[in-house]
Amino acid sequence: MTVETSASPQRRVLVLAHTGREEVREVARACVQALTTHGVGVRLLVDEAADLGLEAEDGLVETTAPDDVPGEDCELVLVIGGDGSILRAAELTHETSTPLLGINLGHVGFLAEAEPEDVDATIASIVARDYTAEDRLTLDVRVKVDNETMFSTFALNEASVEKAARERMLEVVVEVDDRPLSRWGCDGVVCATPTGSTAYNFSAGGPVVWPEVEALLMVPLSAHALFARPMVVAPTSVLAVEVLSNTEGSGVLWCDGRRTVDLPPGARIEVRRGARPVRLVRLHRAPFTDRLVAKFGLPVEGWRGAAERRRRDGGEHDA
Ligand SMILES: NC(=O)c1ccc[n+]([C@@H]2O[C@H](COP(=O)([O-])OP(=O)(O)OC[C@H]3O[C@@H](n4cnc5c(N)ncnc54)[C@H](O)[C@@H]3O)[C@@H](O)[C@H]2O)c1
Numbered sequence: 001m002t003v004e005t006s007a008s009p010q011r012r013v014l015v016l017a018h019t020g021r022e023e024v025r026e027v028a029r030a031c032v033q034a035l036t037t038h039g040v041g042v043r044l045l046v047d048e049a050a051d052l053g054l055e056a057e058d059g060l061v062e063t064t065a066p067d068d069v070p071g072e073d074c075e076l077v078l079v080i081g082g083d084g085s086i087l088r089a090a091e092l093t094h095e096t097s098t099p100l101l102g103i104n105l106g107h108v109g110f111l112a113e114a115e116p117e118d119v120d121a122t123i124a125s126i127v128a129r130d131y132t133a134e135d136r137l138t139l140d141v142r143v144k145v146d147n148e149t150m151f152s153t154f155a156l157n158e159a160s161v162e163k164a165a166r167e168r169m170l171e172v173v174v175e176v177d178d179r180p181l182s183r184w185g186c187d188g189v190v191c192a193t194p195t196g197s198t199a200y201n202f203s204a205g206g207p208v209v210w211p212e213v214e215a216l217l218m219v220p221l222s223a224h225a226l227f228a229r230p231m232v233v234a235p236t237s238v239l240a241v242e243v244l245s246n247t248e249g250s251g252v253l254w255c256d257g258r259r260t261v262d263l264p265p266g267a268r269i270e271v272r273r274g275a276r277p278v279r280l281v282r283l284h285r286a287p288f289t290d291r292l293v294a295k296f297g298l299p300v301e302g303w304r305g306a307a308e309r310r311r312r313d314g315g316e317h318d319a
């Protein structure tokens with residue numbers, strides 16, 4: 001049960017923080033203070049509240065028990081940490097679809113919307129409800145052995161089927177919409193979303209997919225095969241990876257680097273679009289292109305686009 005004191009607040013934000021880092025704890029405490037000062041209630045996981053040295057008080061700060069659905073009755077989840085923390089927040093709140101807003105205190109923070117120096121403006125936007133939420137396509141991932149589903153989960157970034165033993169290749173046949181596509185001896189296969197296209201898929205040579213594109217991606221990891229290209233298929237397609245039954249190598253499935261299960265020879269992994277998207281808060285209208293350039297530090301000096309357009313149109317265009 002959620003522990004609440006006196007009257008429940010009208011508004012509530014779940015704050016999740018990577019409390020192992022002092023820098024994160026400081027920002028988290030400042031956010032809790034600022035939200036409650038503006039009359040917005042804060043919910044904290046009980047362990048994180050203890051790590052932050054905060055207690056339930058005055059009805060504006062509450063803590064949850066482990067069996068609670070953390071995002072229930074919350075208008076937003078404020079995540080303080082890096083991409084790993086946002087993937088963790090997606091897992092903790094997936095069943096409520098509460099929108100996630102990340103303040104980046106990680107290394108890359110590709111999924112985060114705000115930087116720590118923007119904390120005041122971020123809190124002001126939350127208080128004023130001045131934000132939008134963007135639905136991100138997810139994957140529904142099922143592992144079948146002898147036609148029985150033995151594991152199922154969702155993924156925001158990807159489902160990666162990987163070899164379990166360093167010294168053995170994984171032998172798989174991949175399938176699209178019930179038709180076999182190719183057999184690969186490989187290190188693994190990554191089935192990714194557009195959101196995950198900049199993560200493991202990117203390292204594996206897959207395409208960067210703008211988030212508004214609806215698609216499923218499949219890319220092999222070091223396949224010893226002539227045909228081993230990254231593939232982009234319809235969001236309505238069903239992908240499958242079958243670990244051959246007569247292979248010596250077994251595998252392991254990882255979803256978002258968090259949810260994992262061993263794959264015996266003969267396992268079949270089915271990946272389709274998930275029924276429930278993950279909602280990411282947007283504070284800025286900055287295009288994805290700008291995010292890609294900023295996060296990956298891409299060289300764009302010498303670009304003449306905006307200046308050229310202004311000159312051509314006689315100054316009618318903004319930069
Ligand atoms: N070789 C690889 O590139 C590789 C291997 C394993 C896992 N991963 C990725 O790590 C993710 C888990 O992240 P973590 O932070 O918990 O683990 P982690 O700490 O090992 O970080 C992995 C890196 O991936 C980045 N990342 C995560 N999601 C991203 C996204 N959507 N776009 C761009 N970059 C992203 C993180 O910022 C971090 O730099 C997995 O979902 C997978 O995509 C990548």
Ligand SMILES: Nc1ncnc2c1ncn2[C@@H]1O[C@H](COP(=O)(O)OP(=O)(O)OP(=O)(O)O)[C@@H](O)[C@H]1O
Binds near residue numbers: 018019084086088110
């Ligand atoms: N409160 C917490 N308790 C335990 N583990 C946490 C907590 N918050 C985050 N983590 C885990 O810590 C790991 C690293 O998270 P973090 O968000 O800092 O990623 P990072 O790798 O440092 O940054 P980035 O992914 O942006 O490079 C992730 O696996 C995440 O799930």
